[in-house]
Amino acid sequence: MNVFASDLPDVLIVQPRLVGDARGVLLESYQASRYAEHGISASFVQDNISCSIKGVLRGLHLQNPNAQGKLVSVVSGAILDVAVDARIGSPTFGRHAAIELDEENRRQAWIPRGFAHGFLTLSERADVLYKCDQLYSAKDEITIRWDDPALGIPWGIETPLLSAKDRAAPLLADIPNLPRYGDI
């Protein structure tokens, strides 16, 4: 297993070790002590799977309070996974990392607490599994506009399929209740 930094030092890219044989491939998609050695020492309390068709964009989402760190994996298909530093006062506030995750590279993205998360489905269908270190709390959810010009995320799509909530999301600069760097 290799872990390396993305364009944001706190957002990590995990490359699990793929063990192939005549039957196919096996990988350990999570192993607590080894992931902790590489800086991912979260206690996960919830797993989610979301299934999307091509062109679906989910995000950008975070929770505050009750922030969630997320370990994102693709079970099938391909996505462009994006994290945005939403911690007021952070040296990388407003900056993003974009990481392609797919069923071939088996990469994972570690999105720490205080970062907004979103992804675009690049394949005909994608099944995404993510582990969360805090429970879902609808009342604490913050949604940031996916195409906020201040973020400059190169999604490569003009008209993604969005939820009504994501379509109505405000710009980062207009969100009053972002987490503070240091409090997270």
Ligand SMILES: Cc1cn([C@H]2C[C@H](O)[C@@H](COP(=O)(O)OP(=O)(O)O[C@H]3O[C@@H](C)C(=O)[C@@H](O)[C@H]3O)O2)c(=O)[nH]c1=O
């Ligand atoms: C996220 C979530 C949603 N739900 C419900 C609420 C709603 O009825 C339905 C769909 O929810 P949403 O529209 O918020 O789903 P979605 O837009 O896929 O939200 C997710 O987006 C990605 C990018 C993330 O990072 C996740 O943390 C989460 O915010 O599922 C749960 O019951 N538990 C959960 O953990």
